[in-house]
Amino acid sequence: MSGIGTGYDLSSTTYSPDGKIFQTEYAQKAVDNSSTVVGLRCKDGVVLACEKLVLSKLLVEGSNRRIHNIDRHVGVAVAGLAPDGRMVANRAWDEAASYKRVYGEPIPGHVLCERVGSYVHMFNLYWSLRPYGAALLLAAYDKNGPALYAVDPSGTSLRYFGTAVGKARQAAKNEIEKLKLNELSAREAVIEAVKILYKVRDEDGKKFELDVSWVCDESGKVHQRVPDELLAEAERQAKAALEDSDMDD
Amino acid sequence: MHSSRGASHAEAPPSTGTTIVACTYKGGVVLGADGRVSIGNYIMNRASNKIAPLAEYIFLCRSGSAPDTQVISDNVKHYLDQISAESGEEPSVEMAANLVKLINYNNKDHLVGAMLIAGWDRHGGGQVYGAPIGGTLVKEKWAIDGSGSTYIWGYCDNEYRDDMTREEAEKWVAEAIALAMTRDSSSGGSIRLITLDGTGAHHKYIRGDEVQQFVGDLPFPAAPPASLPLQGGAAGSMVVG
Numbered sequence: 463m464s465g466i467g468t469g470y471d472l473s474s475t476t477y478s479p480d481g482k483i484f485q486t487e488y489a490q491k492a493v494d495n496s497s498t499v500v501g502l503r504c505k506d507g508v509v510l511a512c513e514k515l516v517l518s519k520l521l522v523e524g525s526n527r528r529i530h531n532i533d534r535h536v537g538v539a540v541a542g543l544a545p546d547g548r549m550v551a552n553r554a555w556d557e558a559a560s561y562k563r564v565y566g567e568p569i570p571g572h573v574l575c576e577r578v579g580s581y582v583h584m585f586n587l588y589w590s591l592r593p594y595g596a597a598l599l600l601a602a603y604d605k606n607g608p609a610l611y612a613v614d615p616s617g618t619s620l621r622y623f624g625t626a627v628g629k630a631r632q633a634a635k636n637e638i639e640k641l642k643l644n645e646l647s648a649r650e651a652v653i654e655a656v657k658i659l660y661k662v663r664d665e666d667g668k669k670f671e672l673d674v675s676w677v678c679d680e681s682g683k684v685h686q687r688v689p690d691e692l693l694a695e696a697e698r699q700a701k702a703a704l705e706d707s708d709m710d711d
Numbered sequence: 712m713h714s715s716r717g718a719s720h721a722e723a724p725p726s727t728g729t730t731i732v733a734c735t736y737k738g739g740v741v742l743g744a745d746g747r748v749s750i751g752n753y754i755m756n757r758a759s760n761k762i763a764p765l766a767e768y769i770f771l772c773r774s775g776s777a778p779d780t781q782v783i784s785d786n787v788k789h790y791l792d793q794i795s796a797e798s799g800e801e802p803s804v805e806m807a808a809n810l811v812k813l814i815n816y817n818n819k820d821h822l823v824g825a826m827l828i829a830g831w832d833r834h835g836g837g838q839v840y841g842a843p844i845g846g847t848l849v850k851e852k853w854a855i856d857g858s859g860s861t862y863i864w865g866y867c868d869n870e871y872r873d874d875m876t877r878e879e880a881e882k883w884v885a886e887a888i889a890l891a892m893t894r895d896s897s898s899g900g901s902i903r904l905i906t907l908d909g910t911g912a913h914h915k916y917i918r919g920d921e922v923q924q925f926v927g928d929l930p931f932p933a934a935p936p937a938s939l940p941l942q943g944g945a946a947g948s949m950v951v952g
Contacts, residue, residue, distance in 0.1 A: 564809070564810070565809055565810070566805050566810075566848075567809075572798070573798045
């Protein structure tokens with residue numbers, strides 16, 4: 463079968479004539495086809511929100527976690543291949559724990575994100591390894607304040623005010639650009655994030671859940687799931703906003 | 712001079728025998744140390760520098776085994792250099808203190824180093840940490856160590872105040888070291904002070920003859936009263952051995 467990268471896409475150690483490494487691009491596809499993850503860095507914290515498609519009625523509610531704690535002050539949300547994302551998250555946990563042991567203080571967000579980026583990048587260098595098919599949105603609140611980072615399968619790590627990965631990332635990013643993030647409190651940002659997820663998702667009638675976490679002043683600078691009442695309120699507002707726009711149509 | 716804490720080492724190398732002092736004040740920290748390095752009764756160096764730089768605003772006061780503390784200082788300086796390069800930021804005092812502690816604790820069977828880490832960083836201001844032998848780490852408002860420190864606990868406890876000015880803190884440190892030098896034969900020579908307040912590392916050197924004296928010489932005897940004979944006679948004079 464011939465395809466886009468025929469001949470140049472069999473190994474991550476082969477460039478294509480136009481300077482691409484197709485294996486890395488294909489890994490990115492795994493992320494692009496995953497359900498959407500949104501990250502917002504607001505006035506006093508960072509919010510991560512994931513849409514989780516519920517694949518089976520037999521799954522216990524709340525299972526298939528997409529957000530992991532890395533340290534008290536850092537959390538990551540994963541998009542793409544879940545086991546790959548778990549490996550990278552575990553590495554982040556290792557880095558944070560060893561930094562704390564050696565230097566006595568919590569790992570700064572920008573140091574952690576670079577270490578995770580280097581780690582993911584390494585898997586793009588060797589023929590015997592495949593690139594990770596996962597992207598991580600990293601929410602950190604350190605002594606320099608709150609920060610949001612994204613690491614993609616190529617190992618690029620960048621700091622963002624707001625970003626999204628996954629299926630509806632383009633629509634989500636368009637919505638994020640409308641927000642005045644510097645003026646939002648974390649509470650308000652949670653509601654906005656959930657509204658965005660509801661708005662941009664595919665209305666295919668399939669059941670879905672949300673994983674939403676924050677690290678902010680209100681949470682005592684600790685990364686944790688948002689309180690149930692806040693999540694319920696956010697979903698209520700998101701559904702109401704959808705109905706309003708439905709009526710407008 | 713073997714500090715009492717190192718006595719369990721049968722073959723411990725001679726220690727510097729030292730007085731080191733560090734204290735926080737309103738706006739920064741002051742570090743101080745004497746200058747004597749002695750091996751037994753021989754003073755090998757009477758004006759040594761026992762305060763080592765670990766970073767631009769972080770210093771280490773060394774007491775205990777001289778070679779051990781020098782190696783610890785070099786290693787911690789190296790690790791701090793590396794992490795600053797990685798993070799692009801100045802290291803914090805807590806990081807330096809933690810590194811000293813890790814080396815002390817993980818090598819406790821081999822090392823005899825009692826150190827004070829003091830410095831200034833953007834987020835925490837002036838800080839002092841004590842890192843005695845064995846690998847403890849304690850953050851304190853002020854700390855003293857070395858053989859001479861045993862003589863000045865009372866002075867330090869009594870005279871320390873929170874939120875001193877820079878002048879008061881420097882006077883407190885210099886006086887504490889001078890008092891220790893008075894009573895500890897292994898401390899003496901000169902006093903070095905370093906003050907860190909975020910504008911720089913301000914060094915002060917107090918020469919041996921400028922150090923505050925507390926126990927002066929007895930006055931030279933005046934001419935003896937006429938009733939006493941000048942020279943020792945046979946029966947009526949005291950023989951002073």
